[in-house]
Amino acid sequence: MNRRQNMIIDVGLAIVAFLFLFPPWYTVSRGSYVHARIPHGYHFLLSPPCCSPHIDFARCLVSIGVVCFMALLACLEFKETHHEENAR
Numbered sequence: 001m002n003r004r005q006n007m008i009i010d011v012g013l014a015i016v017a018f019l020f021l022f023p024p025w026y027t028v029s030r031g032s033y034v035h036a037r038i039p040h041g042y043h044f045l046l047s048p049p050c051c052s053p054h055i056d057f058a059r060c061l062v063s064i065g066v067v068c069f070m071a072l073l074a075c076l077e078f079k080e081t082h083h084e085e086n087a088r
Helices: 003-021 057-077 082-087
Strands: 024-030 035-042
Touching (some): 024 057
Antiparallel strands (some): 024 035
């Protein structure tokens, strides 16, 4: 693993840590016939928004999955082959 790949992994882990610290929240609005999920955006984990909030784990996992996938693609892009290392 080269220096660029290590930096990409470090940045990816930092973004995932922030996504865990600031998860997406929602509340459930209960009408007579319809229940609606109302998103409340991203808030700090220890200070959730008012009105009985819940963490939206599906949106959180999608965000983390996208970050991990992009970090993997970036690591593959900056992969050095043995032929390039011998040429230097």
